[in-house]
Amino acid sequence: MIIITPRYTIIEDGAINKLEEVLKNLNLKNPLIVTGRNTKKYCKFSYDIVYYDEILNSQIRFEYDSIIGVGGGKAIDTGKYLAYKLGIPFISVPTTASNDGIASPIVSIKQPSFMASAPIAIIADTEIIKKSPKRLLSAGMGDIVSNITAVLDWKLAYKEKGERYSESSAIFSKTIAKELISYVLNSDLLEYHSKLVKALVGSGIAIAIANSSRPASGSEHLFSHALDRLKEEYNLNVNSLHGEQCGVGTIMMSYLHEKENKKLSGLHEKIKMSLKKVNAPTTAKELGFDEDIIVEALTIAHKIRDRWTILRTGLSREEARKLAEETGVI
Ligand SMILES: NC(=O)C1=CN([C@@H]2O[C@H](COP(=O)(O)OP(=O)(O)OC[C@H]3O[C@@H](n4cnc5c(N)ncnc54)[C@H](O)[C@@H]3O)[C@@H](O)[C@H]2O)C=CC1
Numbered sequence: 001m002i003i004i005t006p007r008y009t010i011i012e013d014g015a016i017n018k019l020e021e022v023l024k025n026l027n028l029k030n031p032l033i034v035t036g037r038n039t040k041k042y043c044k045f046s047y048d049i050v051y052y053d054e055i056l057n058s059q060i061r062f063e064y065d066s067i068i069g070v071g072g073g074k075a076i077d078t079g080k081y082l083a084y085k086l087g088i089p090f091i092s093v094p095t096t097a098s099n100d101g102i103a104s105p106i107v108s109i110k111q112p113s114f115m116a117s118a119p120i121a122i123i124a125d126t127e128i129i130k131k132s133p134k135r136l137l138s139a140g141m142g143d144i145v146s147n148i149t150a151v152l153d154w155k156l157a158y159k160e161k162g163e164r165y166s167e168s169s170a171i172f173s174k175t176i177a178k179e180l181i182s183y184v185l186n187s188d189l190l191e192y193h194s195k196l197v198k199a200l201v202g203s204g205i206a207i208a209i210a211n212s213s214r215p216a217s218g219s220e221h222l223f224s225h226a227l228d229r230l231k232e233e234y235n236l237n238v239n240s241l242h243g244e245q246c247g248v249g250t251i252m253m254s255y256l257h258e259k260e261n262k263k264l265s266g267l268h269e270k271i272k273m274s275l276k277k278v279n280a281p282t283t284a285k286e287l288g289f290d291e292d293i294i295v296e297a298l299t300i301a302h303k304i305r306d307r308w309t310i311l312r313t314g315l316s317r318e319e320a321r322k323l324a325e326e327t328g329v330i
C-alpha cells in the first residue's frame, strides 16, 4: 500500500514567507494561486491568481506546474481539485483552521467526496490563522471532535460488517481529538489556534495513512452531509459551516454510542463542553436550523453514502426526535 503525505509541513508564525523557498526546493516555478476575496490580501506574490468561485468558468491554461490554495475550506478544496484534475502538485496555505481539508487527500466540494492527492506541502501561518474569524476557529473544533465518533463507527463497521480497519490511523485520529478536547477543557485557550492547526493537519494525515476518510468521518459527517442536502433541497438560507454541523452531529452520535457501551458514559457531555468552551454551536438554534430539519437530517443520514455506522439501517422520526431532545440539540 502506498501512503502519500505532505513533503513539507510548516506550522509557525510567518510561515507564508517561506512559500517561495518551498517552491524552489520542490523545483516548482509557475504556480497558479486559488483563493477567496477575503484572503487575496495574503497572496503577496507575483503568480497568477484566480478566485475559487470563478474557476469553473475561467480558462485555466495548462502552463502551470502547480496549484497553491490560499484561504478557507472552499479555496483549499477547489485548488486541490484543480491540481488533481491537471495532475500537478498542490500546496495548501490555510488562512484559517476550520476543517481538516487543509491536509487531507480528500476533495469534498460536493458529496460524495473522493480521494484525490495529499498536498505536497502545507504552509500554515499561525499569525494569519490566529487573526482569522473566531467562528472559523470554533468550527475547526467540530471537525476534530468528529474523529471520536468516526473511529467508534469505523470499529463498529469492522466488528459488524468485517470492514477493513487500520488500528494505527484509528488510534492516531482518536488521540488527536482526545488531546485537543483535554487541552480545551483544561486551559485558557491561549495556544488553541496553533494546537487546532496541528490537530487538523494530523487528522488529514490520518486520512492519508488509512487511504480513506474513515478515521475522521462517520455518522456525524453523514448528519452534516444530510443537512447540506436539505439546505439545497429546501433552498434554506442557513450558512452553517461544515465543522459546526459535524460538532453538533458528534454530540448526538456519541450519545448513541454511549447507550451501547457503558465504558463511554459521559462522552457526549464532555464533547459538548469542549465545543461550548470554544463557542462552537451545540444546538439546532445555534446552528440556525429548525427542529424538523435536524430530525429529518437524522432520518436520512444513513442513506448519504454506503458507510456502516451507529445509525445502522437508520433512525425513525420518533427515534431521531428523541435523540435530538435527549442531547439538548432541540
Ligand atoms: N477535503 C476535505 O477533506 C474537506 C473539505 N472541506 C471543504 O471545506 C469547505 C468548508 O470550508 P469552511 O472554511 O468551513 O467554509 P468556507 O470555505 O465556505 O468559508 C470560509 C470563509 O472564511 C474566509 N476566510 C478564510 N480565512 C480567512 C481569514 N484569515 N480572514 C478572513 N476571512 C477568512 C474565506 O474567504 C471564506 O469566505 C467545504 O465546503 C468543503 O469544500 C470540508 C471538510 C473536509
Ligand SMILES: O=C(CO)COP(=O)(O)O
Pocket (backbone or CB within 6 Å): 099, 100, 101, 106, 108, 112, 113, 143, 213, 216, 217, 221, 222
Ligand atoms: O470532512 C471530511 C473529514 O473531516 C471528509 O469526509 P467525507 O469523506 O465525509 O466527505
Ligand SMILES: [Zn+2]
Pocket (backbone or CB within 6 Å): 099, 100, 143, 216, 217, 221, 242, 246
Ligand atoms: Zn470534516
